[in-house]
Amino acid sequence: MGKVLIVYASRSDETKSIAELIAEGVRISGHDVDVKKTSQIKGEDDLKGYDGYAFGSATYHGEMITSMKQILFIAERAELNGKPGGAFGAYGWSGEAPGRIFETMENVYGMKMVSGPLMLKASWVEGGIQASQEYGKSITAMI
Numbered sequence: 001m002g003k004v005l006i007v008y009a010s011r012s013d014e015t016k017s018i019a020e021l022i023a024e025g026v027r028i029s030g031h032d033v034d035v036k037k038t039s040q041i042k043g044e045d046d047l048k049g050y051d052g053y054a055f056g057s058a059t060y061h062g063e064m065i066t067s068m069k070q071i072l073f074i075a076e077r078a079e080l081n082g083k084p085g086g087a088f089g090a091y092g093w094s095g096e097a098p099g100r101i102f103e104t105m106e107n108v109y110g111m112k113m114v115s116g117p118l119m120l121k122a123s124w125v126e127g128g129i130q131a132s133q134e135y136g137k138s139i140t141a142m143i
Helices: 016-026 066-075 097-107 128-140
Strands: 005-011 033-036 052-057 082-091 118-120
Touching: 005 016, 005 066, 005 128, 016 033, 016 052, 016 082, 016 118, 016 128, 033 066, 052 066, 052 097, 052 128, 066 097, 082 097, 097 118, 118 128
Parallel strands: 005 033, 005 052, 052 082, 082 118
Antiparallel strands: none
């Protein structure tokens, strides 16, 4: 049994809802999971010791939330190379944040990423609940 860390940045709590649904998928798969807001991560040691990761941020004005950018800088020193990962986020118009997080995790950290970022308008729209749970399962399938 592995352990997954999900870290999210959210303004309206929609990305938080997606994070919690991804966590459900991890638990359904029989793994442990910690879900944390970006403010709960103080340094790279807070990111170490997990078997898989999912980082998420809402997109505002074409950008991820600043606190997630800070997490990505911290994560560079957390030795995530080769670990399974995924990226997610809610968006209203454009949805760039999950893709940028995904690319950073894959290309900068060298992580083994799921097939692509999870981008949802809202967790409860257009099959978002099931898609989020399946995303959690897909991360654990690589552990």
